[in-house]
Amino acid sequence: MAYFLQLVFAGAAQGCIYALIGLGFSIIFKASQVINFAQGELLLVGTYVVASAVLNWHLPFLLALPLGLLVTIVIGLLFERLVLRRMIGRPPFTVLMITIGLDIILRTLVIVGWGSRTIPAATPFAITSGFNVAGVHLGSSDLWTLGVTVVLCAALYYFFRHTRYGLAMRATALDQEAALAMGIDVRNVYALAWGLAAAITTLGGVLLAIDSLAIDPNFGNAALVAFPAIILGGLDSVSGAVVGGVIIGLTSVLTAGYESRLPAVVGTGLHEVTPYLIMILILMIRPYGLFGSRKVERV
Amino acid sequence: MIATKEPGRSRLRQELPREAEPPHLLGSLARWLWLGVGVLALLLFFSLASDDWFTIVNYCLIAAIATLALNLLSGYTGQISLGLAFFMGLGGYTAALLGGNPPAGPLDPWGLGLPVFIWLPAAGLVAALVGALIGPSALRLRGFYLGIVTLALVFIGNYLFRNLNFITGGPQGRNFPVPAFGGFSLDQQNSILGVALTSGQQYFLLILVVLLLSALFVYNLSRSRVGRAMRAVRDHEVGAAIMGVNLFEVKMGAFVLSSFLAGVAGALYVSYARYVIPDYWSLSLSIQFVAAIIIGGIADVWGSILGAAFVFALPQVIDYFSLLPPSTGGGGLSSGDLNALLYGLLIIVFLLFEPGGVIGLVRRLRPGGPRPQRLGTGASAGAATVKEGGESIEVVDLQQHLPGPGEERGSSGTGAS
Numbered sequence: 001m002a003y004f005l006q007l008v009f010a011g012a013a014q015g016c017i018y019a020l021i022g023l024g025f026s027i028i029f030k031a032s033q034v035i036n037f038a039q040g041e042l043l044l045v046g047t048y049v050v051a052s053a054v055l056n057w058h059l060p061f062l063l064a065l066p067l068g069l070l071v072t073i074v075i076g077l078l079f080e081r082l083v084l085r086r087m088i089g090r091p092p093f094t095v096l097m098i099t100i101g102l103d104i105i106l107r108t109l110v111i112v113g114w115g116s117r118t119i120p121a122a123t124p125f126a127i128t129s130g131f132n133v134a135g136v137h138l139g140s141s142d143l144w145t146l147g148v149t150v151v152l153c154a155a156l157y158y159f160f161r162h163t164r165y166g167l168a169m170r171a172t173a174l175d176q177e178a179a180l181a182m183g184i185d186v187r188n189v190y191a192l193a194w195g196l197a198a199a200i201t202t203l204g205g206v207l208l209a210i211d212s213l214a215i216d217p218n219f220g221n222a223a224l225v226a227f228p229a230i231i232l233g234g235l236d237s238v239s240g241a242v243v244g245g246v247i248i249g250l251t252s253v254l255t256a257g258y259e260s261r262l263p264a265v266v267g268t269g270l271h272e273v274t275p276y277l278i279m280i281l282i283l284m285i286r287p288y289g290l291f292g293s294r295k296v297e298r299v
Numbered sequence: 300m301i302a303t304k305e306p307g308r309s310r311l312r313q314e315l316p317r318e319a320e321p322p323h324l325l326g327s328l329a330r331w332l333w334l335g336v337g338v339l340a341l342l343l344f345f346s347l348a349s350d351d352w353f354t355i356v357n358y359c360l361i362a363a364i365a366t367l368a369l370n371l372l373s374g375y376t377g378q379i380s381l382g383l384a385f386f387m388g389l390g391g392y393t394a395a396l397l398g399g400n401p402p403a404g405p406l407d408p409w410g411l412g413l414p415v416f417i418w419l420p421a422a423g424l425v426a427a428l429v430g431a432l433i434g435p436s437a438l439r440l441r442g443f444y445l446g447i448v449t450l451a452l453v454f455i456g457n458y459l460f461r462n463l464n465f466i467t468g469g470p471q472g473r474n475f476p477v478p479a480f481g482g483f484s485l486d487q488q489n490s491i492l493g494v495a496l497t498s499g500q501q502y503f504l505l506i507l508v509v510l511l512l513s514a515l516f517v518y519n520l521s522r523s524r525v526g527r528a529m530r531a532v533r534d535h536e537v538g539a540a541i542m543g544v545n546l547f548e549v550k551m552g553a554f555v556l557s558s559f560l561a562g563v564a565g566a567l568y569v570s571y572a573r574y575v576i577p578d579y580w581s582l583s584l585s586i587q588f589v590a591a592i593i594i595g596g597i598a599d600v601w602g603s604i605l606g607a608a609f610v611f612a613l614p615q616v617i618d619y620f621s622l623l624p625p626s627t628g629g630g631g632l633s634s635g636d637l638n639a640l641l642y643g644l645l646i647i648v649f650l651l652f653e654p655g656g657v658i659g660l661v662r663r664l665r666p667g668g669p670r671p672q673r674l675g676t677g678a679s680a681g682a683a684t685v686k687e688g689g690e691s692i693e694v695v696d697l698q699q700h701l702p703g704p705g706e707e708r709g710s711s712g713t714g715a716s
Binding site for chain 2: 087091094100107108109269277287
């Protein structure tokens with residue numbers, strides 16, 4: 001039982017990380033109907049900058065984190081301003097491909113700049129820190145992950161509901177032309193969405209790096225696991241991203257924890273594909289996800 | 300039948316501006332001239348090139364077959380796919396299972412020892428069959444969703460390939476069969492009609508034949524009624540459906556044919572590489588082919604070949620001339636990194652400024668050449684796309700591909716088949 005609770009705790013924490021990364025996807029998708037394939041590499045650049053700042057330049061973690069966030073926000077804003085703004089009205093195929101282009105560039109720059117070796121991740125916690133409750137070890141990093149996610153979601157809720165810019169973003173997502181007619185600068189909304197998404201995703205990446213202790217150039221693939229999370233929750237639903245993330249995190253960690261007890265025929269690495277299997281199942285039954293808006297298409 | 304014919308259509312057709320020349324397969328003098336230059340260049344390369352160059356070119360030609368496969372699905376039909384690596388892997392392991400040696404060791408886990416003219420087509424057929432099984436559920440999804448599902452396919456495939464040890468050899472990989480025709484095994488020097496040929500030259504001939512067949516097939520398909528239906532689906536799904544195109548049939552056809560070509564390319568790759576690990580069939584392999592079709596040219600046979608050459612041969616050429624220090628894993632610019640940076644950048648530049656790719660640029664700069672192909676606006680937004688810019692271009696494009704009077708008889712035959 002303690003083992004199960006331990007897995008549930010770890011799964012919830014990992015799910016929160018997927019939720020944060022997924023939030024990045026859905027904020028951009030909601031604002032501009034673009035799936036940002038380069039999200040994972042924004043996260044990669046961010047975690048490498050934070051790791052370098054702490055390990056090589058000996059900055060305190062709390063100074064390194066904003067530096068990493070700043071770098072990815074700037075990359076996100078530049079890409080939005082210089083490239084994506086020219087792509088408004090182009091087919092989704094083209095826009096997806098162009099974010100793949102950015103993905104390749106960022107990943108290669110990380111390999112060129114830092115090498116393809118594994119490097120230790122920056123962490124403000126000692127590995128063993130935390131406390132035990134009823135035989136379950138609650139690690140500091142996991143507790144912080146849960147706390148940060150809850151606070152961030154509350155802040156986002158407040159932002160979208162009760163602030164000027166949050167309202168502008170929701171209006172743009174609902175009807176771009178009506179928003180324009182109401183005097184909302186839609187271009188600023190796009191920029192805001194990209195900046196916000198880059199920062200939230202990077203935060204998720206840094207938390208994941210703390211959890212996994214080390215990073216390498218494949219670290220950005222974590223964002224691909226957030227795909228099932230947002231599809232599960234519904235692409236355009238912000239709360240769906242959180243629920244989807246937690247479900248994916250739980251199933252993935254529970255599968256990993258019990259994999260050795262399954263029959264030998266399942267082999268190894270099943271937990272890496274369970275998120276995708278769940279996603280395909282959801283897409284077959286409910287293609288708009290659990291919380292997504294059901295688009296009516298009539299011809 | 301892909302499209303239905305109504306009696307009123309012929310009148311409509313005559314009112315449309317006819318800009319495209321009537322199609323000729325190698326019609327004009329200039330084309331014969333170019334063909335001659337091409338054959339001469341091939342012959343010169345074949346007799347003069349070193350083994351290293353054959354290795355570079357052979358891999359590149361195999362990649363060109365897979366690029367054609369992706370172009371058929373994504374370029375001509377507009378269906379985003381990141382799953383090409385999965386179908387290539389299927390082809391590769393079918394080749395291994397049918398053509399491999401009988402169990403000999405950990406690197407030769409299983410094999411029926413069948414000849415190449417069975418396992419090479421079978422590799423394509425198995426990939427096509429799996430494509431036909433997955434297609435009906437995957438193709439219900441559009442745009443991004445299809446892209447993400449095919450991405451999932453790569454990861455699920457990777458899990459299967461790593462665990463089906465008796466076929467794939469597990470994580471440490473396995474050996475693959477060498478094509479052999481009668482007594483001639485392609486990994487040895489053989490003399491054919493009195494001419495001694497190296498292993499690289501023999502592979503070159505085999506791969507070139509398969510590439511030529513694939514290219515001719517895709518080229519002819521694209522100019523047929525089916526090809527026009529594919530482009531119509533890409534440019535505007537709703538519009539195509541209204542014109543009587545069966546969306547499901549066209550998408551399924553493209554998906555299955557693309558899987559077939561990918562399977563054949565995968566089988567050729569493994570039989571040339573001789574040894575492959577399951578991790579080779581990764582997402583980044585799929586993405587390289589996406590880069591190849593965008594840089595070379597969307598919906599273009601020559602574009603596919605140029606794109607494959609750029610993405611898959613350039614790093615080897617840079618290494619051959621030792622232009623950059625070898626990769627050490629400790630950072631610094633290696634040939635592969637330089638190439639990745641270049642094609643990442645070129646994807647963005649081409650999509651922004653010349654969506655037709657290199658071949659679009661060439662065709663546009665050539666005086667009197669046909670207009671460049673353009674990407675469609677896609678139909679996922681439904682009625683909303685009507686408001687957006689660029690729509691009129693797509694309609695013109697559709698009209699261009701309506702058959703001229705001379706072409707009608709031949710094309711309706713293709714449509715009925």
